[in-house]
Amino acid sequence: MKNWMFVVFCSVIGTTFGQVSFGDVVGNVYEPGKKQPIYGARLIIQDQGKKYQASTDADGRFRITSIPSGEYFMSIIYKEDTMTGIRTNIPLEGYFNAGDIEFEGKAGVKTFNTITINSGDRIKIGYGEMPAPELSAKEIKQSANKFDVKKLASTMTTDVRMTADGDLVFRGARKGDMIYMIDGIKANEVFNVPSVAIGRMKVYAGALPAKYGDTLGGVIIVETKSYFDLYREWSMDNE
Numbered sequence: 001m002k003n004w005m006f007v008v009f010c011s012v013i014g015t016t017f018g019q020v021s022f023g024d025v026v027g028n029v030y031e032p033g034k035k036q037p038i039y040g041a042r043l044i045i046q047d048q049g050k051k052y053q054a055s056t057d058a059d060g061r062f063r064i065t066s067i068p069s070g071e072y073f074m075s076i077i078y079k080e081d082t083m084t085g086i087r088t089n090i091p092l093e094g095y096f097n098a099g100d101i102e103f104e105g106k107a108g109v110k111t112f113n114t115i116t117i118n119s120g121d122r123i124k125i126g127y128g129e130m131p132a133p134e135l136s137a138k139e140i141k142q143s144a145n146k147f148d149v150k151k152l153a154s155t156m157t158t159d160v161r162m163t164a165d166g167d168l169v170f171r172g173a174r175k176g177d178m179i180y181m182i183d184g185i186k187a188n189e190v191f192n193v194p195s196v197a198i199g200r201m202k203v204y205a206g207a208l209p210a211k212y213g214d215t216l217g218g219v220i221i222v223e224t225k226s227y228f229d230l231y232r233e234w235s236m237d238n239e
Contacts, residue, residue, distance in 0.1 A: 021068070021069045021092040021093055021184070021200075021221070021223055022065075022066045022067060022068060022069065022090075022093070023067055023069050023090040023091050023092065023093065023094050023095055023096065024063055024064060024065045024066070024067065024090075024094075024095035024096070025043070025045070025062075025063070025064045025067065025074065025088050025090065025095065025096050025098055026061070026062065026063045026064075026095050026096070026097055026098065027043075027061075027062060027097060027098030027099055027100070027101055028056075028059070028060045028061050028062070028099070028100050028101065029041050029043075029056050029060045029062065029076060029078075029101050029103055030060055030100060030101070030102055030103065031102070031103065032102045032103060032104045033102070037056070037058070037059050037060025037061075038056055038060050038078060038103055039056055039057065039058050039060065040055055040056060040078070041055065041056045041060075041062075041076050041077065041078040041103065042054075042055055042076065042077040042078070043055070043056070043062050043064055043074060043075075043076055044074065044075045044076075044077065045064060045067060045072045045073070045074050045075075045088065046072075046075075047067075047068070047070075047072060047228070047232065048228055048231075052064050052065075052066070052067045063095075067090050068090070068228075069090045069091060069092050069199070069200055069223065070089075070090055070199070070228075070229055070232050070233075071087065071088065071089050071090075071136075071232055071233065072087075072088050072090065072232065073085055073086060073087060073088070074086040074087075074088050074098070076101070076103055078103055081105045082105065083101075083103055083104065083105055086098065086101065089136070091134050091200070091202070092134060092200050092202045092221055092223060093202070093209070093221075094132070094134075132202055132203060132204050132205075133156040133157050133202070133203055134200060134201065134202040134203075135152065135156065135200065135201045135202075136199075136200055137198060137199050137200065137225065137229075137233070140152065140195055140198050140201065141195065141196070143155075146195035147195055149190045149193055149198075149201070149220070149222060150162055150166065150168055150190070152201060153168060153201075153203050153220050154168065156201075156203045157203055157205050159171040159205035159206065159218070160203060160205055160218065163175060168220075170205055170206075170217040170218035171205065171206070172206070172216075172217075173216050173217035173218070174217070176217075177215060177216055177217035178215055178217035178218045178219065178220065179212065179214070179215045179217075179219055179220075180219075180220050180221075180222065181212075181219060181220070181221045181222070182222045182223075182224070183222070183223060183224055190220070190222065193222060193224065196225075197224045197225055198222060198223070198224060198225070199223045199224055199225040199226075199229045200221075200222075200223045201220070201221065201222050201223070202220075202221040203218065203219070203220055203221070204218055204219040204220075204221070205218045206218070
């Protein structure tokens with residue numbers, strides 16, 4: 001009986017922390033020094049033996065879809081030449097805009113479009129179904145509020161505030177009218193999740209995606225780190 005309960009417990013834990021959020025990479029590839037689009041270039045992101053890729057169209061545009069959120073290096077292959085070391089940061093349920101990339105083989109020039117705002121913490125606005133503030137693991141680590149998920153959420157957008165009794169209120173909604181999504185599992189309350197275990201955090205404070213339609217307030221998405229997140233982080237820092 002004890003062994004059976006242990007197996008069930010392990011299965012629940014694996015389900016809870018095995019959820020993965022995905023995002024996309026979009027951008028344009030051009031000939032160096034001019035706005036001449038490159039057709040047929042291959043864009044590749046490799047992660048743990050898996051390969052995510054796409055090709056540019058006649059206008060030089062590309063979109064690589066369904067990539068687990070996190071930081072990666074992207075490569076471009078065109079006419080037997082390769083451009084490497086293009087950093088990407090895939091958000092939760094959104095897309096990273098790599099901007100206009102000038103292909104110059106192994107020593108390419110790249111420009112990125114990144115939107116940032118300052119509100120105590122450094123918060124990036126991710127692209128996706130709607131603009132929503134998001135924090136990465138590194139940004140959470142540097143935050144003075146890293147030990148409290150609710151305080152973190154209240155500093156990410158002015159549409160969320162914390163009451164004196166520690167509850168969160170989303171603008172236009174009643175107190176407590178919200179949900180948490182922790183590794184894809186819905187919850188009405190968040191317990192003490194160690195800050196070192198959080199890989200990404202995102203807040204929807206309005207115009208919620210349809211899949212979160214059972215609340216009129218907002219959604220706080222917390223994704224914990226996996227072994228692969230730690231390995232990718234180590235790889236990026238040691239490149």
